[in-house]
Amino acid sequence: MAEDPTGQALVLGFETSCDETGIGLVRGRTLLSDALATSMAEHERFGGVVPEIASRAHLEAMVPTVHRALADAGVTAGDVDAVAVTSGPGLTGALLVGVAAAKAYALALGVPLYGVNHLAAHVAVDELEHGRLAEPSIAMLVSGGHSSILLVPDLSQDVQELGRTIDDAAGEAFDKVARVLDLPFPGGPPIDREALAGDPRAIAFPRGLTGPRDAAYDFSFSGLKTAVARWVEAQQRDGVPVRVPDVAASFQEAVVDVLTAKAVRACRDHGVDHLVIGGGVAANSRLRAVAQERCDAAGIVLRVPSRRLCTDNGAMVAALGSRLVEAGVTPSDPDLGADSSLPITVVSR
Amino acid sequence: MLTLAIDTATPTLVVGVADGDRVLTEAAVPSGTRHAELLTPTVTAVLAEAGVALRDVGRFVVGLGPGPYTGLRVGIVTAAALGDVVGAPVHGVCSLDAVGTGPRVVLTDARRKEVYWAAYDGDRLTGPDVGRPEDLDLPDLPVVGDDRFAERLGRPVTAAEVTTAGLLRAVPGGDPAPLTPLYLRRPDAVPNITRKPVSR
């Protein structure tokens, strides 16, 4: 095994919780490679990710994607010091392809294996670009599968959930509204694009769970999605052409307003002055801009990974694995499996 | 040459080590839907019992099903990854070929009240295929495999499972082909052709 002069572990990360087969290599906090295969094109016509199609694609992509990650990093499999894999939450069948592959690579390479939490990995990936996370930090994770606000006293072993969505995930709302507006799936990028030409104040869409007696850090996007659909239907009924950019901008503003207000409030309430935002929706340009404005006004340091690392990838798993190695966390048992609803409080298992 | 054989096409996880065609050690673990949890620990145990190091394995054999997809993929991706690191070829075989010997019909559980089946007389005559036991037009051969289907089939079924020896016998000659699972069914997916308003 080639000894790294810096003494830092080389970690190989596997991510297969949804439709992306992500394999990443990280040494310490340095990103070496981030190979990705996606089956998104096969899901488009269904308007959502089809689990069996995703699982089939993971199997096909697995070994070639590992090879690509190793080649891009300029290392060989024998150089790897530890393996990390998303063991939940996510789609069970999809997760299991990654877990089985990671277990086999770890066994054959004779290195420790870490089954990690996908959500914590979304936070950890920011360390690759912005250095060690301030602890405690508040983390907000927003994607097609999850929307939650976390208090992170210690990313390697202590993550607490302050709030989460009680119905749709933020990204899910983007997908559903995109469908109403006849925009492609996934809905985030086209809505972001349309909104650039629209007026965010054109339509006053509801802000869910923002009343004085509502849970401070929980989200609800189902009512917003329905409000958008009703508004579009009413326009169509009246024979008024729907101004897609205005609808997109107003919808996006409602989501972004609620997300950023609650994240900043979580920081203030807990006396925390660092906020990190991760997940696919963190690639949204309006979210990034409004979060920056509000954090600046509140004296909060905002950290958001570059767009490429916000969406699911293998580097985020390797990043968290690297953090666990560094912290001396006990590796996973050999009978590691997948847990589709792994709670965020379980960073590794 | 040492061979490590793996099959996860049925609720019984099978891992075996052979030297040539002599099976050294074999484990058949009734693991239900826990193949992913139990496969690598079983590989470790079987290798240890045979006194064989993984790096000394010269060939891998893996069942491509048909079988329940999630478990099937666990076995295939595991064999592919082990073969990748060790640098040894991985041969995929039809898992039904590895159940029983001689002229027979092999039948395993396909869930959804259906069975996977194939018929053999020396070579594989028919299959692998999937269907309801009541609807099958099977050749007049002894039936082996999952005996819980005897009643619905209306014929006796002799219980039999995948074996390491069976997996070894099933290896086709020549270079390994791509490890494509024998899915036999298309993915469940309802295409979203008509776009409907989402308000309730």
Ligand SMILES: [Zn+2]
């Ligand atoms: Zn994610």
